[in-house]
Amino acid sequence: MRPQEYQQLVQQNLPPRPVLKNTLWAFVVGGLICTVGQVILSLVPFFEPSKTGSAAITLAAMILIGSLLTGFGVYDELAEVGGAGAAIPITGFANTVTAAAMEYRREGYLQGMGAKMLIIASPVITYGILVSFIVALIKSLILGVL
Template identity: 55%
Template sequence: MASQKAKKQVSNLPHMTQASQEEKRQQLAYKELVQKRKPRPRYLRNVLVAFVVGGAIAVLGQLVLGFFVSRGLDLDAASAPTLAVMILVGVVATGLGIYDELGEFAGAGAAVPITGFANTIVAAAMDFKREGWVLGMGAKMFIIAGPVIVYATLAGVAVAFIKFITSP
């Protein structure tokens, strides 16, 4: 109780509120200045490179998909092995130390394809193994891929449930 009272008294001191108002004004002014002066990313270059690299990886995926379809699988059945092969490509590229270079060059063009998803898992595994195989690599392998799986599962199950009960 006593501490609560003290807290109230402190926040009532007039000079404190004035100071914080002045601080807020300063913060706002600086934020605006930073926003104005911060060098912009090369929007057009970045989006074009992401488009081309991401598209190229998709074409590679299409080659794999086409292979499985030509072996008699339908589109649904072929998607699992296609994803697996593309993930393997990402795993190997990461092990060779080239996927992070591709990421620096292509941004989302490297991050968004499933090969990038594989990269997040392997990069974490390679990095955290030094803190031990169990609490390091085992625990932290999904440090970036984890949220993707979690939210895809949450959204997927919820939406599929709605679709399931509403469709005849």
């Protein structure tokens, strides 16, 4: 058998991905996380009426929830079921930061946790900034702000 034939054979014999089941679970888990966010978003205005303020508090609360669930070893289990449903919400972002912080703390607070806390979150931050910069630059030029 030639390697190319074998590679094709591997593709044909991979265990089937439960696409429908995964998608459904991602929908449910992601949806529920957003619903929790909505509950917070609806309650916050009682003591923080400004729109930006309540959105900020909601996000902070979601990040706290994500970090706590990570600390107690729950979030990785949630992700086994929910997949993207656990990764896409901001709680997933918080999870990557907390998970990396806990993991690399063993190499010290400075060179371990300090250096590597954002190691997983970094692509999101980096490309978030790069893409936003290009978008904002183009829009500012078009609007004649600059």
